[in-house]
Amino acid sequence: MFIKAEGLKDLIDYVIFDLLTNVLCDFDFKHRCLNQKIEMSRHICSYQEYEDRYIQPAFTFSALQFLFSIKTALIQVHLASHTSKLSITESFNKDDVMESLSTIQITERGIRRVGNECLLKLTSGAEFHQSLTLTDVDRCYHISCVTSDRVWVSDGNNLILTDTTGVPLQPQPVKDLCSDDIFTGNGLHTVNSESELIYINKNYDINKLSKDMKTATTFIERTDSTWVPLCVYWSPSTGDLLVVMLRRLPWGCKVTRYNQSGQLAQTIQHDNTELGLYRVPHHITENNNGDIVVSDFESGAVVVTERGGRHRFSYTGPPSGSVLLPCGICTDALSHILVCDGTTKTVQMLDKDGQFLSHLLTEPQEMGPPWSLSYDVNTHRLWVGSWWDKKVCVYRYITRQDALTDQHSSP
Template sequence: MATTSNEQAAGQHYLVCGIQDCQKNGQFYCNDCHQPMCEQCKEEHRKSPNNKNHDLVLYRQRKHRLSIEKCKLHPMKNVDIFCKECKTLLCLKCFIMKEHKGHEIDYLEDIYAEKYALWQGEFSKIQKYFLPTSEGLKTDIEEDVSEIKNIMENIRTSMKAEAESLKNLVDEVTSEKIEHTHTMEKSLLKMLKSQETTYDNYITYLEEMSDKFQEYLSTTNQKLLSSDILKIQSVPETSKPVPPVFTLGQFNRDDVAKLLGRLNIPNTEPEKRKIQPMEAVSTPMKFTEKQMEQSKEKSDMKQTLSLSSSVTKVREYSVPGVSSAHHVLVDISCRLWVSDWEGNLVQTDLQGKQLQKIQTSGGSDGYHTPTQGGGLIYTDKIKKVIYRITQDRRITEFIKTGDWKPVSVHSSRINGDILVGMREAKVTRYNKAGKEIQNIQRDNQEQELYKYPHYITENINGDICTSDYNKRAVVVVNKSGQHRFFYTGQGSEFCPWGICTDVLGHILVCDSVSDTVHLLDQDGGFLSFILSEQQGIEFPRGVCVDDENNLYVGQHDTNTVTVYKYLQ
């Protein structure tokens, strides 16, 4: 459709009045004259007797002008009437002809305006609903593609680790069996050696007997007759050894496949993607429904939550199998993972029942973290390896850190990345598949950021927050690794331990000098000593916040984990 000069003007800062020499904003429209007008010109136009019946409306409510079409029967007249009964277009002269007498008619301009409004509505639906909804679903599919790739890569990694474990086990069993063959061979050879000695002795005996016979045979007949006949001992009996027989293992390809696990698609009905109903659309959508719901939940939570005027103790847990609670975390199943300085790592339910216990080489560091998939990963700084524990409690090697000793680890809730604090000293980011993607060591002035980052976490804005034991500071960098700030406490001495963040972006960190928990804002500003001896805390070491905004605190020299409410 061609664009009129007035419609082109609408793309400017404002629509210009169509009355001669008037340059004001043409916010009104005369549907009879088909001209935009400013408010003053509209009033002047209305005052004229010739225009008293003209339809003056806001510009956006205007009727769009019909394109000029000449009547085929009366070429000097324009077609502007539609006969409903004959279904034909007419000019005024056609309409007064007898064949259309009494017929019901519509003015084309009214029909056009109605159709235009209808098509405009449909066009609006495309722009405000169908396109954004489809784009949102496409984005959802792209996210699923990425997720499927990550899942399959993780499966492949697990398969390789499983195969490597089986190879190691096969090598170990084979070595044992080969060693057993050496033992059996040694025993059989010893028996044969004994038999060989027996025949050596017998041969010596026969040689001696042969000499005697020769002696007797060389004497006189009288002496030979008077001597007794020498009796020869019988040949010693020995047994042939029974060699072992090797029976081939009774296994086939399927048996090996079973040992290495199975890969299949769960027999569940695929979940249909949610399509937001059109009635709920009032503004163009820019996010998928899932993203909008998550954003709304977080926004609502931030609007309703605030720091409480007091901290309230909610409950306590005694964790069996640990002597202290230096690192405390809650996984997606609402189960506790607690470790002590002796390397005991214990999982319990919320009734305090021990579910599993692992002996590690870890100590007073934040060396374990739950993952998005419901498992757990932990570091071994001696072997320089990060291990993964699946939900079915299998332990596999996940990441080798080369020459670096991993002392702390955190699994991102934002994207599933693995953040690792290394001794001598850096922070490394791995993706969910264990691929190294970022190293953070120095600031913009090439100064070292870390010395011993023994606890690590991530804030809601992607900031990486570490407790550095040797630097005596909380070190915070943004997600790109750019240094943001150091926090060095509120007194002459500060020694940070466990660290975590909450839904409002607060940073909570334990201080072993003042035996308090410090509460900081997102930019490192000190807000308060949120926990101290007044709340029954003596030696705080480990902290975490669960999805219901409960604060868990573990202490040195006791296996008790205490839970507090500090947001309302």
């Protein structure tokens, strides 16, 4: 615009010169041309001012600073949405903006997928948030978050719903939880999007307990006596239920997927060479990219397959060479895989491709060896259950980073 304005100014100068020297014209026409020249000169000065203020490469500014810098040039700007309005006038300030933005409501529609990775970052380490001592369980073999302050916890025999005080919220524990020896320490329960508990009962059926905890119905009935379910996980992204199944004679193990109607949709059993993928998994979860992540206690590995069932990798321990004894497992909003290791008594963090990143938790002082994990996607807190005692501890290792930052650099 600046270059074109200069060219237009030169053209006007040429036209005026030509008119004055070569053409006999009246005074009014020459006066109008002079006025246009003056007006164009004003525009050129204005463009130059904006260029000096905003387009110099050595100067950076935030969006908020930009709004403040041009507020005096604005008479009034209205941002209307139904009945609410934001006016930017001379009384404009940061508090007005924050108050108006806080009234924006986000309505969830359809299946929500994680899309805020750019707004999250790892902290320098796991920060202890709080601990609770449970009253109606002996150990914390498995945890399923319901809300930010409510979790289901099981010890292999009892299953209770508790809040951050550790006191059970239901009149009595779930009585028909599967309690066979082979199920000790397994991920026997999960929670769906309706906050309903899904668990394996003593008849090896998969039950669904209503949100008010008054009605239990059979979601998936066991129809094949040769296979029994070992652990379950409800997928937030698809609404499917992932189930690890075990067959004793002949020995075999597989992962099955059931849709929201309880119908079998997929079976994963063999790797790319038709060998069995699993021995005796204790826990199962799903990553943000659709990978199915299994904590296989007997084979000493975290076995990961893609959404379609192709084997991606198996993680067998950190670079130190210690033998992995995988227990509880979960994934977080940044697609990390977290696994409890019974050998080192740590919580190890992997990336989505199975590369060891760090020991997120060594044996915590606040509790015994970690055995179970549950990640709260709303608060980005990690719930960790102990193997030896009744303790559950909550940690934070992911935080939000500012979307807008003020960056000033000197020329």
